Amino acid sequence: MSPFVEIDNVAMRYGGTDGTLALEGATLSVAKGEFIAVVGPSGCGKSTLMRLVTGLWPPTEGNVIVAGSEVTKPLSIAGMAFQNPTLLPWRRVLDNVMLPLEVVEPHRRRLRANRAQYEAEAHALLKLVGLEGFAQKQPWQLSGGMQQRTSLCRALIHQPELLMLDEPFGALDIFTREDLWAVLQDVWLARRPTVILVTHDLREAVYLADRVLCMSARPGRIIAETVIPFPRTRDLALTYTPEFQALVAGLRGQIDAARKQPGLADVA
């Protein structure tokens, strides 16, 4: 079976021919329904990778293929969540969650006629992330963690086949973060979207992903891959086992190596 997401020898340079080279020779493939995490030193082009896969930006070199066709414009099968909640401040929580339904086909066409059904789905999602009863609130009435949960609901409401998460829990405290790991795992097990999670948190990567990819310092490329063998459903107790900690320590070593090891451009 061909991979669902395939990035082949991709380079990305910002701002003209002598601009910053963010990615070079990046190659990776993700199977359908797989959960992968991308880690790497700060500024290694992880977020750039996200933007390339979703088609927000075109790559300078190489190909990005998603669901069998080359990505040339923004995808509509993707749900995205960023480090900031990026909620629209003039919309209530419920309307923020339902935003993708107003844009993405076929929901866009059906929304008016089936509003009640879609609203029920939104309420179910909000309940899943522990936001029952907050649907009618304005975003600024919620705490940072609650806004982030809302943002996660918005990424999921249109049942995307591809879920792109760019440090979605980065700004949260550790307790909220661990709660949301469990929520995300539940959602993934229930719906099996393909997930690419960019994160700085190695425990998060090991806890959630099937495979953890480590990127080099800028210009970024994938330099190591760690398969996470733990069965699902994983629970938080797992994170205190020696096996888990050994994997985290291994990743930590990879990142240290990545920081010392320059990218391709400096070698050439």
Place this chain on the structure above:
Amino acid sequence: MSLEAPHPKDRAAALIAAARRRRRLQAWLPWLVVIGMFAFWEAGVRAFDVAEFILPAPSAIAASMVKWWNPILQNAWATLVTTTIGFALAIVFGLALGVAIGSSTLLYHGLYPLLIAFNSVPKVAVVPVLVIWFGAGAIPAIITAFLISFFPIVVNVATGIATVEPELRDVLRALGAKPSDIIRKVGLPRAMPYFFASLKIAITVAFVGSIIAETVASNDGIGKLMIVASSRFDVPLVFAGLIVTGIMGVGMYAIAAAIETRTTGWAMRGQLDPMSAAPGG
């Protein structure tokens, strides 16, 4: 004096009462200031025995208003109508051009210098040209009100749309949204606070525009009334015209402000009562 801490319930009640007193003061303050200003003015004119054709006392202006109530009302109505038409045109075209300029860098760079050049031209200098084209009457006044109030609307709407956070735009782009979707769902709502801020400026300067035009060439309107009154050295009537203009300006401003708080309350949350604020956590 008791050193015991007040009961929490009492403290909450005291806070609410204090907030209520504050709100009441806020509601009355503008009236108190206006009344105080007129009292000060009246006292000053009487104390220094200022001649009526230099600075009439508020009582003289009020008497003049009562005496000439019919022409004042008719001319004020004429000014209000021309100003409102010019202002409405400015809203329609200002909003359209603001959206266009704000969402396209090409248009922004292409049109901005021209817009600034237009806005730098004194509108008094334009009125004679308009009179040559359209003849004396309401049309030059409408166009002047439009010209003068158009610019702040364009600039503000364009700024609101051009400064949409890239993250907000990416949220929609990542869903495959069309540029028109992005303008409708993010750009326009985001620009609304800017738009209403500009309306408050635009409505007040629209009166300036129409009255300038009326003083140059018109058969009716407050501007015309003031020119006629000053040619007869009826200074109290001139001041009556000024005050009526001020009242109309405040009235229109209040309408714009009321619409603003109804539609863009989300952007004004800092001004809401802290007692109703969000739960923390």
